[in-house]
Amino acid sequence: MNSQPEESPVLRVERLGKRYATDGTFALEDVTFDVREGELLAVVGPSGCGKTTLLRILCGLTKPTAGAVLLDGRPIVGPPREVSLVFQDYSRSLFPWLTVLRNVMFPLRGSGLSKEGKIAQAEAVLREMGLNDVGTKYPWQLSGGMQQRVAIARALVSHPEVLVLDEPFASVDALTRAELQDVLLRVHSTREGRAATVVHVTHDIDEAVYLADRVLVLSPPPGRVVDTIGVGLPRPREQTSTRSSAEFLTVRNEIHTLIASENALRSSLSADR
Amino acid sequence: MTRRALLGLRSPLLAIAGVLAALIAWQLWAERSDPFYVPTTTEIFGAAWSLWRDPDFLSDAAESLERLAAGFLIGSAIGIGVGLLMGSSSRVRRALEPLVDLLRSTPPIAIAPALLIIAGFGNGMRVPLIAFGVCFPVLLNTVDGVRAVSSEVRDTASMLHIGRLDRTVRIYFPAALPSIVTGLRIAISVALVLVVVAEFVGEGGGLGGYLEVAAARSEFPEVYACILFLGLIGYVLNRFFVLVERHLLAWHYGAVGEQPA
Numbered sequence: 001m002n003s004q005p006e007e008s009p010v011l012r013v014e015r016l017g018k019r020y021a022t023d024g025t026f027a028l029e030d031v032t033f034d035v036r037e038g039e040l041l042a043v044v045g046p047s048g049c050g051k052t053t054l055l056r057i058l059c060g061l062t063k064p065t066a067g068a069v070l071l072d073g074r075p076i077v078g079p080p081r082e083v084s085l086v087f088q089d090y091s092r093s094l095f096p097w098l099t100v101l102r103n104v105m106f107p108l109r110g111s112g113l114s115k116e117g118k119i120a121q122a123e124a125v126l127r128e129m130g131l132n133d134v135g136t137k138y139p140w141q142l143s144g145g146m147q148q149r150v151a152i153a154r155a156l157v158s159h160p161e162v163l164v165l166d167e168p169f170a171s172v173d174a175l176t177r178a179e180l181q182d183v184l185l186r187v188h189s190t191r192e193g194r195a196a197t198v199v200h201v202t203h204d205i206d207e208a209v210y211l212a213d214r215v216l217v218l219s220p221p222p223g224r225v226v227d228t229i230g231v232g233l234p235r236p237r238e239q240t241s242t243r244s245s246a247e248f249l250t251v252r253n254e255i256h257t258l259i260a261s262e263n264a265l266r267s268s269l270s271a272d273r
Numbered sequence: 274m275t276r277r278a279l280l281g282l283r284s285p286l287l288a289i290a291g292v293l294a295a296l297i298a299w300q301l302w303a304e305r306s307d308p309f310y311v312p313t314t315t316e317i318f319g320a321a322w323s324l325w326r327d328p329d330f331l332s333d334a335a336e337s338l339e340r341l342a343a344g345f346l347i348g349s350a351i352g353i354g355v356g357l358l359m360g361s362s363s364r365v366r367r368a369l370e371p372l373v374d375l376l377r378s379t380p381p382i383a384i385a386p387a388l389l390i391i392a393g394f395g396n397g398m399r400v401p402l403i404a405f406g407v408c409f410p411v412l413l414n415t416v417d418g419v420r421a422v423s424s425e426v427r428d429t430a431s432m433l434h435i436g437r438l439d440r441t442v443r444i445y446f447p448a449a450l451p452s453i454v455t456g457l458r459i460a461i462s463v464a465l466v467l468v469v470v471a472e473f474v475g476e477g478g479g480l481g482g483y484l485e486v487a488a489a490r491s492e493f494p495e496v497y498a499c500i501l502f503l504g505l506i507g508y509v510l511n512r513f514f515v516l517v518e519r520h521l522l523a524w525h526y527g528a529v530g531e532q533p534a
Contacts, residue, residue, distance in 0.1 A: 140528035
């Protein structure tokens with residue numbers, strides 16, 4: 001499918017650091033990891049651990065103060081066209097003045113496609129997200145879960161190599177969250193090669209384990225990589241059977257323990273001071 | 274939506290009762306006052322009726338409305354244009370903010386004498402004066418609207434490599450439109466005030482000029498009838514704006530689950 005050898009990662013994050021100019025505190029320190037082709041990597045960590053900062057750097061929206069992110073071996077300097085981002089708050093990221101179809105078509109501006117081509121491509125990705133016959137509606141006429149599907153469709157319409165999601169299911173109810181998790185799993189499994197590469201930022205450990213091939217655990221601020229846990233759960237995954245399997249519980253407990261001990265370590269350090 | 278609701282008369286009986294009460298109060302006051310200065314309601318409505326059929330008065334009214342439209346369009350075009358620039362570029366904002374703050378704090382009418390010297394009496398002074406007054410509420414609301422665009426929308430635009438002009442026209446302008454329309458509604462009232470005041474001086478007077486002349490000639494029924502017409506013009510313009518808003522911003526009121534007042 002591509003000329004690069006299997007081992008070369010899609011994304012390589014090297015000794016990444018971010019120090020805020022305003023107060024000199026570190027959001028991220030010495031963060032290093034790879035994202036392989038076709039992999040679904042989840043990033044978890046306590047709030048304020050720099051998850052969002054990390055994600056913004058991956059998307060070229062924020063510049064790191066140390067280290068680099070390489071996309072296909074090239075350093076990211078500005079927002080790369082190969083990366084698409086889905087935000088937590090669909091109501092703030094979709095354009096309320098455009099219909100669903102026009103929202104999804106928006107990223108195809110300047111793509112050189114004919115109008116019919118753009119419509120066809122947008123309709124195809126809407127169908128892929130299980131959204132039929134809502135193209136003429138406005139986003140706010142749909143339920144939260146449907147709106148987030150539209151947001152994911154908009155992110156996928158330009159065929160990105162990497163899909164980055166920032167706590168995408170945190171603003172919906174539990175049932176819708178489970179449904180959207182399965183939508184993401186289906187999208188991930190039906191796409192191939194580089195296009196199936198996903199970085200999913202979440203604070204929900206169970207969600208991370210349920211979705212991911214590997215879970216990157218960040219420490220309390222400043223964010224550092226505590227460990228990367230491989231999730232060996234078989235695919236396809238299923239809400240009840242996967243989540244009740246012994247393997248699932250082992251991995252999630254391992255991550256919980258890791259985070260708890262990090263927190264304990266951190267508070268004992270600050271108590272010593 | 275019923276026509277009644279469109280006119281803002283949700284309870285027509287009460288509204289009629291309110292108007293009647295005001296008319297009765299006026300009549301009682303008129304009967305106890307000097308009839309020369311306070312004409313009765315029938316005198317006022319009689320004057321209004323003959324003014325309505327007087328082609329000179331109607332051409333005065335048309336003149337005022339033309340000035341209002343010209344000043345409003347020029348002022349709001351400048352307000353929206355500069356507002357979009359200031360809202361989308363922090364450099365432009367930092368450069369222009371002190372100037373705008375100073376100018377918007379200046380009572381528009383204070384610049385009238387200066388405009389008179391530069392442009393003379395007539396439309397040369399009046400249209401710029403109205404445009405000046407209209408410009409600032411529109412500009413400030415446009416800037417607010419653009420600045421309120423969510424960081425998610427801004428980031429989306431950056432991720433999609435949308436150019437500056439495209440971003441302003443396709444994203445910032447529609448996103449700020451609800452706020453811009455609020456500014457336009459404030460501006461239309463300002464414009465109506467300014468058109469009347471600007472017509473008090475100079476020749477070729479429009480409704481303001483008519484008012485001035487009628488008052489000087491002590492034609493008090495005509496004075497009050499003209500005030501009544503001006504009030505009606507303001508009312509109709511405001512309702513017209515509500516209709517435009519409902520149509521143009523249906524997406525916005527749908528999204529926030531409200532209707533314009």
